Amino acid sequence: MKRTEHSLPRATLLKSPTGIQGFDEITAGGLPAGRPTLVCGSAGCGKTLFGMEFLVRGATLYNEPGVFMSFEETNEELIKNVASLGFNLENLIEQKKIVLDHVHIERSEIEETGEYDLEGLFIRLGYAIDSIGAKRVVLDTIESLFAGLPNQLILRAELRRLFRWIKDKGVTAIITGERGEETLTRQGLEEYVSDCVIMLDHRVTEQTSTRRLRVVKYRGSLHGTNEYPFLIDETGFSVLPITSLGLEHIVSSERISSGISELDKMLEGKGYYRGSTVLVSGTAGVGKTSLAAHFAEAACKRGERVLYFCFEESPNQLMRNMRSVGIKLEPWVQKGLLQFQATRPTFYGLEMHLAVTHKAVNTFKPDIVIMDPINTFILGDKEYEVKTMLMRIVDFLKGNQITALFTSLTSTESALESSDVGISSLIDTWLLLRDIELNGERNRGMYVLKSRGMANSNQIREFILTDKGVKLREVYIGSSGVLTGSARLAQEAHESAGLLKRQHEIERKKRELERKRIVMEAQVAALHAEFKADVSEALKNIETEQDTINLQKNDRINMAVSRKSFVEKSNKKKHIKL
Template identity: 50%
Template sequence: MITANRKKTSVKFLQKCPTGITGFDQITLGGLPKSRATLVCGGAGSGKSMFGLEFLIRGAVHYNEPGLFIAFEETDLELTQNIASLGFDVDDLIARNKLVLDHVQIDRTEFKEIGVYNLDGLFIRLATTIEKYKIKRVVLDTLEVLFGCLNNETILRGELQRLFRWFKSKDITVLVTAEQGANTFTRYGLEEYVADCVIFLDNRVENQISTRRLRIAKYRGSSHGCNEYPFIITAHGIEITAITSILLDYKISNKHITTGIDQLDTMLGGSGFYAGSSILISGPAGVGKSSIAAAFANGTCKRGEKCLYFAFEESVDQILRNTGSIGLKLEQWVNKNLLKFHAIIPNSTGLAALFAEVKQLTEDFKPNIVIIDPITCLKAAEHLDEIQNIIAFFKNRNITMMFTSSISGEGTTEFANNDEGVSSLIDTYILLQYLYGEGERNRGINILKSRGMAHSNQLREVIITNKGINFQDVYIGTDKVLAGSARLVQASNLEIDNSNRESDIKHKERELEITRKILEGEITALHAKLEDAKEEEVHLNRQKDHIYNLIKKSRNEISKIRMADITKPSKHTLRGTKNGKSKKHKEKESY
């Protein structure tokens, strides 16, 4: 709401008198105009008197402002009975003089008007009570009765004007109820005197379901919500579901909670859902939505946390039997008061009343998770506002909520046409679908979205057995996914292929081993040959040097005999000692 920011400034100009009525102070940014008169108009049975009464009761209980209820139509006794049926302890308030009920009895046939008069009789009565009990809030229900009883309208209008001026001077916040007129706010034009704030109440019947609505028609000196706000009268009084004024300011959690199915946890990044998130399980009939919801409930209770399960299609016994057949023993959690079922057919009451019941049960049971199975029967798309409202309600309390939703078709490409509206409100959206093939229908699961976490993009097959829920990988063939027996066939084929490949590899390995051993043997033999060759070479060199020395020696001896010079070994011959071949070559030359 744009006006929300102006709240602080508007309070400076006009003081508000908080009503304490759920949602109303939110719409009016603080309540009724203080020390002024407010007109509550509407048709018969629209809740006018109830609104007035609750204004006084809450004022007395929460704000310690004693209230006076002037009833022109109902007697004190009737009034107390009416309130008692709504669960307020009025007797105590009356005993402590925090609430004063006064029945002004006017019988038209009882008196005759002769000449000029004023309404001091009534005013003195009011003034006396107000002063005696230090009344701060007054409800006049309904002042219009006077118009029916008194013929002299001129006097009456003058007197009403005087009354409201007097109230204002006494610093009293007044609420006046009036019957709705054909073309005017009220039948007798009370808005002429009470024009600071006008509230409209309405009770409409649409599709055989009645919805009460409230609208602020006028509020002098203050901004206010202008919509028609649906409201309900519960055991705790009026509750206005001020949809547009819900702020998305809830604290979020980084805590993860298990889905109750290990493989689903894995698909969601390993740890499951975020605590306080909204989850939608969507899919065609019979695909296993409720089973996944039941597994979630089971996982939650196993952890010692509480789950509130709203079953809108099945009875509790039926759910317990069905979940028992897939290995989930939910009954133990019911006995431990960790799991609570609430099974009703939602169309038997209005949606607003249903959500009030949901909220009430939630406040009483204080669950960690709430499951609504299914939400489709609430005609989700048509009641988006209410559903948004309930999601915000849970989020504000950090309650994880799981909705199931039936969709038509097989849940494939044109999925979730029915979910279009709701899905934007959902954090984690899981789609269950049927996989067809090989004359079978199998179940597939897919995570369409999961806000704020890495999640699997894989389509997996869901197998529901009497041991529980299990996910399998599906095989993607050339143009189709294989599930069910086709998957098994594919799996065994793969296994055969695998074992063939394995034995092939072993065979190859053996061959290679042999080759390696042969080569190693050859290498050893060659090494031995090489050594042999080296040794031969050394031996040869040695022999060569010996021969050379012998030749040199004999040459020298010959020279001695001939008395010639001793020949010096040339460069060639010196080099020749190192290189056998060239030495031999030089020696031949020198001969």
């Protein structure tokens, strides 16, 4: 009987959304409603702010008024401190959404003279809660009581009673605690508050600090167990539940131009897939940034939004440099389609970079994100961490259907195909830029190392930076290897000279033929003439002969007539015989 009664509410543990970006995702809904939660951490890690944002969001987003009981900062200080995060506490206090209560204990003013309890605190808190119908309470930092009140036994017993009382009141409470040497909190508050414990951390590694948050324990609920980086900036807290992302991106088959028509031709004539990840790697000075700038410009021309993270150059320097190759980015910045985010990789820790990236992407909502270059991160941190960070970025961008272009500097010593940061497996389209040294000069070559989901060209193209942008030329591949630059030009000149020569040869041959034909025709004409002449000669001879014959015959007849040797008939016979 008893068991069934208990199982029902346990199955549906009510949660109180904090409204803190990302936090509700890792705790699957927020803090346990109607229970106290311990938020602990060292000094300056953001405990007070966490509590304050919980109250402010509760008051503004969820219509749950809250009481902030501060044992350290005065009300005025609190109002001022959180104003820098965009919270207008005075307004909320006026609207009776929030009550600030500063509890001041001065050890020197207090004399202990026997039995006492902390009923005064209970009454005070209860009064504050009832005055606005509060659903949320923050006690910051209750450990100050240990400094103010001498009798620890009473204090501990009273704290236990306080947390019980809070539960009975049904308010969702945050109790902050200073981190102790061995324990989560200096005074061991975790003994009393055991439903949910959140640890905030502010760590400095290699001179860069990162804030991290971890849900140490959460009774009756699933929660993310990792350390999550978080940010505190002008819009408050944001926790990044990045590791919770899976491989369930929506896939687009839309294609977008790379901004270079010759490159598009190498990629089935259409360019990259939308939402894919493009890596441009290569040695120093091969034109990675130019390629990225082309892509950015083309996207802006299509009216898409581009977020450009530059980690090595300032935006102005980058724009100036790109102007020299005919890419004008300023107009797009002015139109608000292109936004630069320039930070040194060493400026924050990796997690912070990730957090900043998230935030920038969420606010700017770009279609395309460019990071130039990614491998500078390695300077500050370990390769593995860089890889996981980039993986998270890639996942995040893919999940949002954002096309990403990363550039990566490859050192000349290592193999070109291995990208420093080891993210090649995450990349959909990988363009490799390499320099080709030949005949005392250095030229750029480019090829598509891989491109998932398309039949890409396998050719190496020569990559030329002109004042009208990047041009890709087919390189000369001959018996002596790949020719680029002036060698290619020379080869081309050589080839065209050869061609000319051949053309001349053909011309000459044609003329020869013509001449021969004319000669032949002349000969034919001459033969004709000769034949004609012969024919007429022959006819003439024949005639002459006939004449002679006729003449002789006539002579004979005449002679016979004169001799009267035969009659007319025999004349005929004789003529036939003849």
